[in-house]
Amino acid sequence: MSENKIDPSLLSELKATTRITDDETAEVRELVLYIDEPFFRFREGQSIGVLVPGKDDLGSSYHKRKYTIVKGNQVSTGDGVELTILVRRCFYIDDFSGEEYPGRASNYLCDAKVGDSIIITGPYRSSFAIPDDKSSNIIMIGTGTGIAPFRAFIGHIYKEKNDWEGQVRLFYGAKTGLDLLYMNDKNNDLVNYYQEETFQAFNALTRRPLSGDEKALEHSLEENIKEAWDLIKNPDTYVFVAGLDNVAPSLDMVMIHASGSKEAWGTLKQKMKDEGRWSTLLYS
Numbered sequence: 001m002s003e004n005k006i007d008p009s010l011l012s013e014l015k016a017t018t019r020i021t022d023d024e025t026a027e028v029r030e031l032v033l034y035i036d037e038p039f040f041r042f043r044e045g046q047s048i049g050v051l052v053p054g055k056d057d058l059g060s061s062y063h064k065r066k067y068t069i070v071k072g073n074q075v076s077t078g079d080g081v082e083l084t085i086l087v088r089r090c091f092y093i094d095d096f097s098g099e100e101y102p103g104r105a106s107n108y109l110c111d112a113k114v115g116d117s118i119i120i121t122g123p124y125r126s127s128f129a130i131p132d133d134k135s136s137n138i139i140m141i142g143t144g145t146g147i148a149p150f151r152a153f154i155g156h157i158y159k160e161k162n163d164w165e166g167q168v169r170l171f172y173g174a175k176t177g178l179d180l181l182y183m184n185d186k187n188n189d190l191v192n193y194y195q196e197e198t199f200q201a202f203n204a205l206t207r208r209p210l211s212g213d214e215k216a217l218e219h220s221l222e223e224n225i226k227e228a229w230d231l232i233k234n235p236d237t238y239v240f241v242a243g244l245d246n247v248a249p250s251l252d253m254v255m256i257h258a259s260g261s262k263e264a265w266g267t268l269k270q271k272m273k274d275e276g277r278w279s280t281l282l283y284s
C-alpha cells in the first residue's frame with residue numbers, strides 16, 4: 001500500500017496517552033484516538049489495525065498490527081468518534097543474535113505524543129461471538145491486555161442479551177496488583193456485572209516476583225479447578241481465551257491435570273473446537 005492511497009478518513013489523532021502500570025512492571029498505556037469521521041462505526045471488542053510507516057519484512061510500506069477497541073464514544077463536539085485501546089510495550093529476543101529489540105507497532109504507539117497522527121484501518125470483527133442460546137455457559141480465560149476483548153464481551157452479554165441464564169466466568173491472571181488496572185479498576189466497569197447472579201470473576205496475582213501473568217492464571221484456575229472443570233466438561237459451555245500466546249500452555253497444563261491425561265484433555269479440546277465452542281485471540 002502506498003502512502004498516497006491511504007483514505008484520509010482513517011487518519012486518527014492521538015488525544016490522550018496514559019501509562020496505567022507502574023515502572024516495575026511491563027508498560028501498558030491507554031491511548032485515546034480521535035477519528036474525524038462520523039460514519040466510522042465500531043463496537044467495543046472489535047479491533048483496529050495500526051499502520052506504522054516504514055517497510056515491513058514482506059516489503060509493504062507499512063507495518064500493521066491490530067489492537068482491541070476497549071471503549072468508544074461519539075464525541076459531543078465535532079463530528080468524529082473517539083476510541084480507546086490498551087497497548088503493551090513489547091520487546092523480543094532475536095533468535096540469531098540473542099539481542100533484545102523493540103516491537104515496532106507497540107513502541108511506536110507507546111512513544112506517540114498527544115496531537116500525533118496515527119493511521120488506522122478497520123474496524124475488524126471480533127473472533128468472539130456470543131452464543132445464541134442464553135442458557136449457554138461462558139468461560140473467559142486470559143492475561144494482560146487479553147482483558148480488553150473480555151470487558152467488551154461481558155458488557156454485550158448483559159446489555160444486549162437480557163437475563164443471561166448460563167454461568168459466566170472470567171479467569172484472569174496478572175503479575176501484580178497494578179496490572180489489574182488493565183481491568184480498568186479506576187472506573188471499575190466490571191463491577192457493574194458482579195451483581196449479576198450468573199457472573200463471577202476470579203483474579204489472581206503471582207506470588208513470586210519473577211513469575212509471569214500466565215503463572216498467576218494457572219494459580220487462579222487451580223484454586224477454582226472444580227468449578228472450572230465441571231463447566232468445561234459441560235456440553236453447553238463455550239470457552240474464550242485471550243492474551244499473550246503463553247496463556248495456552250499454562251491453560252493446557254492445568255486442564256491436563258484436571259482431566260487426568262494429555263490425551264483426555266486433547267480429545268475434549270478438539271471436540272470443543274469442532275463444535276465451535278473454543279475461540280482464541282492470542283498474540284505474541
Ligand SMILES: Cc1cc2nc3c(=O)[nH]c(=O)nc-3n(C[C@H](O)[C@H](O)[C@H](O)COP(=O)(O)OP(=O)(O)OC[C@H]3O[C@@H](n4cnc5c(N)ncnc54)[C@H](O)[C@@H]3O)c2cc1C
Nearest residue numbers: 047065066067068086087088103104105106145148283284
Ligand atoms: C485481533 C488482535 C487484537 C490484539 N489486541 C491487542 C491489544 O489490545 N493490546 C496489545 O497490546 N496487543 C494486542 N494485540 C497484539 C498486537 O497486534 C501486536 O502483535 C503486538 O503489539 C506486537 O506488535 P509489534 O509491532 O510491537 O511487534 P513486532 O515488531 O511485530 O514484533 C517482532 C516479532 O514478534 C512477532 N510478532 C509479534 N506480533 C505479531 C503478530 N501479530 N503477528 C505475527 N508476528 C508477530 C514476530 O515474530 C515479529 O517478528 C492484538 C493482536 C490481535 C491479532
